[in-house]
Amino acid sequence: MSTTRKRLFIKTYGCQMNVYDSDRMKDVLTPLGYESADTPEGADLVILNTCHIREKAAEKVYSELGRLRPLKDEKAASGGMTIAVAGCVAQAEGAEIMKRAPVVDLVVGPQTYHKLPELIAQAHRAKGEALDTEFEVEDKFDRLGSDRQVEGYSAFVTVQEGCDKFCTFCVVPYTRGAEWSRPVDQIVAEIRALAAKGIREVTLLGQNVNAFHGAPPSGREDEGAWGLGKLVRHVALIGGIERIRFTTSHPRDMDEDLIQAFADTPKLMPYFHLPVQAGSDKILKSMNRQHTAEEYIAIIDRLRAARPDIAISGDMIIGFPGETDADFEATLDLVRRVNYASCFSFKYSKRPGTPGAAMFNQVDEGVKSARLAVLQELLSDQQAAFNESMIGQTLPVLFEKPGRLDGQLHGRSPYLQSVHVEGPAELIGQIGEVRIEAASRNSLSGSLTGSKRSAA
Ligand code: SAM
Ligand code: SF4
Numbered sequence: 001m002s003t004t005r006k007r008l009f010i011k012t013y014g015c016q017m018n019v020y021d022s023d024r025m026k027d028v029l030t031p032l033g034y035e036s037a038d039t040p041e042g043a044d045l046v047i048l049n050t051c052h053i054r055e056k057a058a059e060k061v062y063s064e065l066g067r068l069r070p071l072k073d074e075k076a077a078s079g080g081m082t083i084a085v086a087g088c089v090a091q092a093e094g095a096e097i098m099k100r101a102p103v104v105d106l107v108v109g110p111q112t113y114h115k116l117p118e119l120i121a122q123a124h125r126a127k128g129e130a131l132d133t134e135f136e137v138e139d140k141f142d143r144l145g146s147d148r149q150v151e152g153y154s155a156f157v158t159v160q161e162g163c164d165k166f167c168t169f170c171v172v173p174y175t176r177g178a179e180w181s182r183p184v185d186q187i188v189a190e191i192r193a194l195a196a197k198g199i200r201e202v203t204l205l206g207q208n209v210n211a212f213h214g215a216p217p218s219g220r221e222d223e224g225a226w227g228l229g230k231l232v233r234h235v236a237l238i239g240g241i242e243r244i245r246f247t248t249s250h251p252r253d254m255d256e257d258l259i260q261a262f263a264d265t266p267k268l269m270p271y272f273h274l275p276v277q278a279g280s281d282k283i284l285k286s287m288n289r290q291h292t293a294e295e296y297i298a299i300i301d302r303l304r305a306a307r308p309d310i311a312i313s314g315d316m317i318i319g320f321p322g323e324t325d326a327d328f329e330a331t332l333d334l335v336r337r338v339n340y341a342s343c344f345s346f347k348y349s350k351r352p353g354t355p356g357a358a359m360f361n362q363v364d365e366g367v368k369s370a371r372l373a374v375l376q377e378l379l380s381d382q383q384a385a386f387n388e389s390m391i392g393q394t395l396p397v398l399f400e401k402p403g404r405l406d407g408q409l410h411g412r413s414p415y416l417q418s419v420h421v422e423g424p425a426e427l428i429g430q431i432g433e434v435r436i437e438a439a440s441r442n443s444l445s446g447s448l449t450g451s452k453r454s455a456a
Contacts, residue, residue, distance in 0.1 A: 014051025
């Protein structure tokens with residue numbers, strides 16, 4: 001295997017699953033001598049790991065490719081630059097990308113990036129033929145193995161991929177394929193290896209993570225598939241892992257065992273992302289979300305009963321086809337009842353090939369913008385109130401790195417808030433108790449209480 005040093009630049013778009021995939025692409029390429037670079041200038045290999053969730057996603061990728069062309073021309077005299085398009089746009093567009101942008105040497109889908117070494121070799125042999133967008137997820141994780149390069153103290157671990165829900169606004173079922181869960185043993189091996197490298201916090205990832213149903217640990221076939229609650233409790237037993245999170249969950253897949261995991265597993269952080277998308281039953285039905293607003297609220301109530309300090313975050317889509325003023329009011333009403341610690345909100349955008357895009361009753365862009373502004377003001381007030389409610393509390397903070405000022409540390413609260421505090425650098429990588437003294441919309445600050453919990 002060649003070990004000549006080569007520069008690799010990966011640009012990652014979209015969700016945490018793409019962040020995980022980009023990290024794993026680096027893992028696959030390191031044995032070939034690739035080292036991460038911060039910019040594409042002079043890189044031997046540039047990978048655009050794309051996301052298809054937003055409107056004009058493909059167009060954005062083509063304009064980025066246009067910007068890469070002169071860099072590729074410049075590099076031609078010194079070894080050349082290979083350009084790869086990966087991720088969901090690669091999956092959706094396939095060979096079309098190489099036709100429309102000849103600057104691209106290879107196209108690889110989210111389920112086949114473990115084959116990058118072969119594809120790169122193929123691209124160098126026969127330009128225009130290096131394309132792999134099959135859905136062969138099992139093979140991918142077997143070939144990737146559990147050894148990962150890590151930085152810092154927190155890592156993403158994909159446990160589930162794909163989605164069978166077919167919400168009428170969403171492209172994910174078309175770009176990521178059918179739902180599939182990794183076997184428990186494989187996940188545990190990866191997390192053990194991460195813990196041995198100093199990782200203290202893991203976020204279990206899946207497009208529909210609470211639909212997880214992984215094969216049980218070896219030799220226990222009679223047991224049936226494990227749900228996410230059981231997996232979380234098992235991960236909590238891994239030495240060195242102090243904090244567990246998971247995302248993204250679907251209300252339809254919430255089961256009692258997972259709710260109970262919040263009550264009986266202190267390492268599971270009391271911060272839960274449960275998108276609802278809308279507060280009107282008519283719109284939820286048209287979105288094919290398969291639950292009502294009251295059912296969503298009932299789940300939140302059960303979670304709060306199980307773990308009184310739990311905070312909720314969510315996702316909302318404004319201006320889905322057919323949304324009236326009354327439907328929008330129902331969304332505001334649900335937001336008031338849930339009282340989110342944080343919530344992403346998006347204007348509905350048509351995704352080609354999804355049922356929502358073909359609906360005749362699209363909402364006017366101006367109306368969408370006006371409604372979004374009203375919703376965002378409410379959500380911003382809720383987030384500010386949540387952060388202010390931390391003042392006077394003592395929170396465990398995982399210190400990640402030095403802060404911007406001398407002698408300052410930056411860490412994360414259980415609710416993923418940024419926390420700044422004065423303290424010694426030795427605390428980096430550990431959890432310390434911080435008394436919160438001030439809060440802004442995006443961060444908290446305070447002072448160390450003196451008690452620290454070693455995370456090692
Ligand atoms: N699986 C998750 C769920 O069921 O809620 C969400 C996955 S999706 C990658 C992330 C978020 O993007 C969604 O929750 C939704 O709010 C937003 N989104 C997806 N498609 C959209 C569209 N066509 N227009 C606007 N927002 C969209
Ligand atoms: Fe998309 Fe999530 Fe719906 Fe699946 S459950 S179709 S990923 S929004």
